[in-house]
Amino acid sequence: MVGSGIPALGLFLLMQSSAEANGIQGFFYPWSCEGDVWDRENCGGQAAIENPNLCLRLRCCYRDGVCYHQRPDENMRRKHMWALGWTCGGLLFLICAICVIWWAKRRNLLHLPKFLQGRYDISKTVSLLSKDRVSSDKKMSESPTDAEGEGTEGADEGDDD
Known part of the structure; x- marks a missing residue:
């Protein structure tokens, strides 16, 4: 500059x-x-x-x-x-x-209005070289939600008895 x-x-x-x-x-x-x-x-x-x-x-x-x-x-x-x-x-x-x-x-002190922010957040973009990481992230994100869902259903059924 x-x-x-x-x-x-x-x-x-x-x-x-x-x-x-x-x-x-x-x-x-x-x-x-x-x-x-x-x-x-x-x-x-x-x-x-x-x-x-x-x-x-x-x-x-x-x-x-x-x-x-x-x-x-x-x-x-x-x-x-x-x-x-x-x-x-x-x-x-x-x-x-x-x-x-x-x-x-x-320092994360700057909070821009929506119209000034970019369309794409760099932290959410994925490079083409990290396909394996993306697929493993998806598997990891799916399995805890399923386990929580089963656990809550089981807990609800146990309360009825």
């Missing part, structure tokens, strides 16, 4: 980061072109301003004829941490719930 959760979490982290970001680090420290217009730092010099493709290859932002550096995006970072926290919390809750249910079932 936990073994499948870790790769799923890794895949989730990779999907959340953008294609141009640098993997997991892009998830924990996302960069953005958003921000205050006045705080922009030039990127790539005059060549990048004249050539928007060069600006984008340098992983800078290009808007309104200006090439500028990306900035850390705190809003996106908070959203990513929130998603990571809820994902880890959900996995932890699921693992704990499974462990508690398994423990309660082993």
